[in-house]
Amino acid sequence: MSFSINSALPNISSNGARTSASSFERLSSGSRINHAGDDAAGLAISQRITTQLDGFDAAIRNSGDAISAIQVADGALESLTQNIGRIQELAIQSANGTLNDSDRQAIQEEASQLVEASNQILEKTNFNGKSLLSSDDDLNVQLESASSNINVKGKDLASEFESLGFSDIDLSSQAGASAAINVLKDASEVTIERAAELGASSNRIENSIENLASSRVDSAEARSRITDTDFAKEAAELAASQFRDQAQIAIQAQANSQREGILKLLS
Secondary structure (H helix, E strand, C coil): CCCCCHHHCCCCCCHHHHHHHHHHHHHHHCECCCCHHHCHHHHHHHHHHHHHHHHHHHHHHHHHHHHHHHHHHHHHHHHHHHHHHHHHHHHHHHCCCCCCHHHHHHHHHHHHHHHHHHHHHHHHCEECCEECCEECCCEEEECCCCCCEEEECCEEHHHHHHHHCHHHCCCCCHHHHHHHHHHHHHHHHHHHHHHHHHHHHHHHHHHHHHHHHHHHHHHHHHHHHHHECCHHHHHHHHHHHHHHHHHHHHHHHHHHHHHHHHHHHHC
């Protein structure tokens, strides 16, 4: 007569160890998907969202650079407007019949310096080497996809000022001062018009940044729902797994003790 003692004893399953290891990994990494086998579909979706988030980040940086360029141009236009205003004031003063030639010559000297300074602004204002007031080249702002962009039209103000005769302003005579008033009026209108155009473009780009930032937050939240660890759930599963392991160990120990007693009786 033979006895099979081992067949009556419980075996500790490896499933509990695997569950504990998986829970520990998810809790320590903060990610529910650490391997493709955890959730293949979820991993693919999260990777596509990550690529999309990278596109949003690049588009926001591009838009920020464009805003900076427009701010540089706007500052230059403000200085230009001040110069034009001062030259216009001098022109009106020079057109007054009570002044003599010596007075007008002194006025012309100041006006010449302001004209030169204004021409320097028109020619030298740039952002990262790109001319902002002396080129017709457009400023293209690339957004998150190939088909999404904002185009800021370029305008060569330097050429327009030259065609108006801005560089030839002469306040040394009453007739020249009278003619300069009309030139300065046209130059002022061109400057104001360009400032308004850039302001509109700046508002559009800022609105685009807000939309991009909102879309980025939504996409990040979507990825988080797919990949982030549910800490409450994982902690509960880990505790349950550890409890089962401890219970199996206790049962195994008790079974071993009973087996030893039986063997002693049989011996």
